[in-house]
Every structure is written in C-alpha cells, then in structure tokens.
Amino acid sequence: MADLAEALRRVSYEVLPMKGTADAVLEHVPRDLPLTVSTSHAKGPEPTVDLAVRLAGHGYSVAPHLAARQIRDGSHLSDLVGRLRAAGVDSAFVIGGDAPEPAGPFADALTLLAALDALGRPFRRIGIAGYPEGHARIEAGLLDRALDEKAPHATHVITQICFDAGATVGWARQVRERGVGLPIRVGLPGVVSRQKLVRISAGLGLGQSARFLLKQQSLFWRFFLPGGYHPGRLARRLAPHVEQPGSHLDGFHFFTFNELAGTEAWRRSMLARAV
Template sequence: MADLASALRRVTYEVLPLGRTEEAVVAHVPHDVPLTISTSHAKGPEPTVDLAVRLAGHGYSVTPHLAARQIRDGTHLSDLVARLHDAGVDKAFVIGGDSPEPAGSFGDALSLLEALDGVGNPFQSIGIAGYPEGHARIPGALLETALERKAPYATHAITQICFDADATIGWARHVKQHGIRLPIRVGLPGVVSRQKLVRISAGLGLGQSARFLLKQQSLFWRFFLPGGYHPGRLAGRLAPHLEQPDAHLEGFHFFTFNEVASTEAWRRSLLARIS
C-alpha cells in the first residue's frame, strides 16, 4: 500500500472551464494539488486561459490546455502566452484539439509546439497526450510517429483514460523501448457519477457532445457495467508499476469532470486508511 499512498500524495486534477469551477476548486482542492484546465472548440482558448489566470491568482499551480486548432495565428498565440506569463503561469498542455477545421495555421499539436519553440520556449513545463488504447480517428502508426516527433518539445506526457491497467503499462514500456524517455502521468477518472457525465455531454451542444461521447465512450460504457467504476480499483492495480524503470509511469492525473469535492474527499479518505 505504500506505493499507492505515495502516488495519492502527488496527484494532479483536470477541471473543465465552466461557470462554477473556480468556486469549487477554491473550496475543495488544496494548493499542493496541481491543476490542468481543459478546453473545448466551442468556446475557444480564452475561457481556459481566463480560468488559469484566476486560479494562479489563488496560488494554484495551473496548466492550461492550448489546442492548436483553436489558435488563429502567431499574434493570437503571443497574446495568450503573454496573458499566462503575466499571471506567472509557466506550464502548458499542448494538444491538437477537436475542432473540425483549424482556426488558422496550426493544424496539429506538433505545429504549435514548433511555434512555441520558435519564440524561445516560454513554458518551463509542456505536456503532451498519450493514447494507450489508440485514438478513434487516428491510425496507431500515425500516433506513434506523432509522439516521437512531439517528444523533444515536451517535458512529460499524460495518458487519455484507459481502464485496462495492463494496456497502460504495456504502452508505457513500448514507448520507452522506442527511445521516448518522457515521464508519463496516468489519466483516470476521479469520483464522478454517470449522471454528471450525461449532464456534461448534454450541455456541450450537438457537435461537441458527439465528439465528447466518441472520446469518452469507454467511460460511459464502464459506468453501466455491474459494479460500475471506482478509481480505487484501477489506481490500486497501477500503483505498483509507478516509478519503475521500465515504464516511466510517475503518477496519477485525475479527470475530475469538475467533481473535485467528491474526488478530493475520496483521496483524503483513502490516504487516511492506508497511511
């Protein structure tokens, strides 16, 4: 249990930039839990950056998503980076994004990473996405090539949700065997109800909801299986493999879907029981 307790003391939480996110985070998340702030193509990058600036003002370590296909051009990128820099935000998570068409010249995460590198690497920490079970719309070979090309610009990777611990561990080993030495944080859902997921999906609008369901279909399916989903079981299976030299798995990244109160209460309760 020592490995699980250690992992639970250094988690990161991902939140959605919605109306009451700031209030919920300040009320329930301790300042030693770093936060990642997601984005959606329907609203663009500004709500994500706005929330990052406000939470940084509360003393949190924040990492906003920067989605390449939402950024219009170099000037738009410079403006976003300047706002984050002025707020003391020195981290970013760079993704391609789900927009059907790019807003400008950045069509994928690699092009945005190259642009950031071209202006002097304004972030101390840059995360990229990993896909242990692949991507619904991108062939596996292309994912591997993209990861290899993005890795030199990044400091770490965060996996998308995968309920198969063996698949996550096997993918991490495969990545390292192919020369990618990035530390990997394992993405898994926090304590979130199926009703919450349905409400999130329903509130995104038809097109965005379809993309959300496509990305999270395994999560919805898992919630309707007998016994449902609970983060403790998956975390317990993964914990013994964290910090092992063959995989570079370094910790847990919880997709909270803004259920920060229940996720943090669960984390504290489990730590109290096993510590």
C-alpha cells in the same frame, strides 16, 4: 496499500472551464496539487486561459490546454502566451484539438510546439498527450510517430483514459523502448457519476456533446457493468508500477469532470488509511 498511497500523493487534476469551477477548486483542492484546464473548440481558448489566470492568482500551479486548431495566427498565440506568463503561469498542455478545421496555421500539436519554441519556450513545463489504447480516428503508427516527434519539445506525457492497467503499462514500456524517456502521468477518471457526465454533455451543445460522448463512451459503458466504475480499482492495479524503474509512470492525472469534492474526499480517505 503503500504503493497506492505514494501514487495518490503524486496526482494532478483536470478541470473544465465552466461556471463555478474556480469556486469548487478553491473549496476542495489543495494548492499543492497541479491542475490542468481543458478546452473545447466550441468555446475557444479564452475561457481556458481566463480560468488558468484566475487559479494562478490563487496560488495554484496550473497548465491550460492549448489546442493548436483553435489558434488563429501567431499574434493570437502571442497574446494568449503573454496573458499566461503575466499571471505567472509557467506550464501548458499542448494538443491538436478536435475542431473539424483549424482556425489558422496550426493544424496539430507539433506545429504549435514549434511555434512555442520560436517564441523562446515561454513555459517551463509542457505536457503532451499519450494514447495507450489508440485513437478512434488516427492510425496507431501515426500516433507513435507523432509522440516521438513531439517528445523533444515536451517535459512530460499525460495519457488519455484507459481502463486496462496492463495496456497502459505495456504502452509505457513500448514508448520507452522507442527512446522516449519522458515521465508519464496516467489519466483516469475521478469519482464521477453517470448523471454528472450526462449533465456535462448536455451543456456542451449538440456537436460538441457528440464529440464528448465519443471520447467518453468507454466511461459511460463502465457504469452499466456490475459495480460500475470507481477509481480505486483501477488505481490499485496501476499503483505498483508508479515510479518503478523502467516504467516511467510518474503518478496519476484525474479527469475530475469538475466532481472535485468527491474525488478529493476519496483521495484523502485513501491516504488516511495508509497512515
């Protein structure tokens, strides 16, 4: 229980830039919890940046997702970065993005990271994505090489959802053995209902919804198992490895799907039990 409590003190939350998100964050999320704001190619980067700026104005440490394939050109990137820095945002999470075609010259996360370097590294902290169970459309060797190449430009890794704690720990060990020493924050779903995921998917539009469902299909499948999904079971299996020598696991990153009230209430209840 002590391991779990310590891990639950080292968490960050991902939120979706939708109507009412800012109010939900203000109501339920303590200001000492870091946030990331996701993005979708259907809406572009502006709603993500708008929400990041708003939350930063309320005192949150927030990292917007910057998706390379959404950014039209260097001027567009400079404008986005300028808005964020003017608002005091000093973190970003850099991804390639799932747009079928890039909007400009940035085809992947690495090219965007290089462009940010050319702008003078405007962010103090930069996260990149890790894939403990691989990627449906990218060969494993390419994923490994991409992570190795992006690592010098980044300060930490946030993993995609993986329900196999052993796979996550083993993947983190392999990453370290390849010489990547970045701290790794483990991504896992918060307290979220199947109905909530269905509502989110329905609100994204047909094409974007299909991509959302493809990425979250293992989460949907979990709800049909006996007992369904609850973050406590996965968190307990991962907690003993957080901050252990050699693991580089640095805490949990909860994909909240904007179910902030339930996720934060659960976290606080677990911390209270450990007192």
